[in-house]
Amino acid sequence: MRQTGQTDIDGVTERQSNATDDLLSRARAGEAAAFAALMRQHQRSVYSIALRMLCDRHKAEDLAQEVFLQLHRKLDDIESDAHLAFWLRRVTANRAIDRLRREPKVETVPLADDAGTDPLLQRRLNELVTQLPPAARAVVLLRYQEDLDPLEIARTLDMPVNTVKSHLKRSLTTLRARVLGAAIVEIEADDQDRAATSREPAA
Numbered sequence: 001m002r003q004t005g006q007t008d009i010d011g012v013t014e015r016q017s018n019a020t021d022d023l024l025s026r027a028r029a030g031e032a033a034a035f036a037a038l039m040r041q042h043q044r045s046v047y048s049i050a051l052r053m054l055c056d057r058h059k060a061e062d063l064a065q066e067v068f069l070q071l072h073r074k075l076d077d078i079e080s081d082a083h084l085a086f087w088l089r090r091v092t093a094n095r096a097i098d099r100l101r102r103e104p105k106v107e108t109v110p111l112a113d114d115a116g117t118d119p120l121l122q123r124r125l126n127e128l129v130t131q132l133p134p135a136a137r138a139v140v141l142l143r144y145q146e147d148l149d150p151l152e153i154a155r156t157l158d159m160p161v162n163t164v165k166s167h168l169k170r171s172l173t174t175l176r177a178r179v180l181g182a183a184i185v186e187i188e189a190d191d192q193d194r195a196a197t198s199r200e201p202a203a
Contacts, residue, residue, distance in 0.1 A: 020081035028075045035075075039068055042085070045146075046092050052141050053096035055130050063099065067092050089146060090156045093138045097157075100134040128178050132171055135159070139167040 020041065026034035046067050050060035070091060071078075078084050129140055135157070142148045142156060150168065154161040 020084065024075070024078060024081070024084065028078075035072060038071075038084070042088050043068075045085075046088055048145070049089065049092045049141065050096055052129075052145060053093070053134075053137060054099065059099070063092065063095055066095060086156065089142070089148075090158075093142060093157060097134040097138055100137075124179060125175065128175050132174070136167045136171045139164055140171050143168060 020038070023034045023038050023041075027038055043064065047060055047064045050063040050067075051057060054060050054063065067088065071088065074087075078087060129137060132140060138157060139153055139159075142153045143150075148156065150161050150164045153159070153164045157164070
């Protein structure tokens with residue numbers, strides 16, 4: 001038997017989905033206000049994926065605009081609220097991958113993230129994720145930012161699920177090794193500083 005709280009949540013989710021479906025119908029009919037409302041609903045998610053992939057706010061804004069322009073042209077293909085969310089994630093991630101592959105590799109600045117309990121570790125992880133190849137970066141972000149499971153990621157990126165799992169395994173191994181390596185370097189540097197200080201003659 002379902003608890004009352006869960007029933008209430010399911011009811012709210014269903015109403016939100018129905019409201020989005022209504023917006024979709026009106027947007028397909030050419031109502032500009034309905035399309036603007038759809039953009040407001042999903043712009044944060046689209047921009048967030050683009051920003052984490054590209055690590056550049058201006059490029060992320062440009063890519064988000066491209067995604068919504070493409071959505072406007074493809075509205076007739078969108079079947080429901082769930083399909084819209086899936087479509088936006090897929091187009092955003094794949095456009096970001098294509099852009100990263102086309103552009104020359106440049107030094108990226110890791111983005112600040114206040115959500116982590118350790119800001120320095122979070123910043124280091126963000127920096128390391130930007131060093132992953134484009135497809136692997138997308139897989140990691142969709143898994144740990146968008147909370148998609150491997151099958152959902154495979155559908156989003158049009159990639160075999162075993163390839164997704166392989167990307168995750170290799171990427172996590174790489175990230176762990178680099179974080180551990182950086183920690184060891186810092187510990188050794190601290191030890192050297194303490195040793196040098198202890199050898200200094202007293203004043």
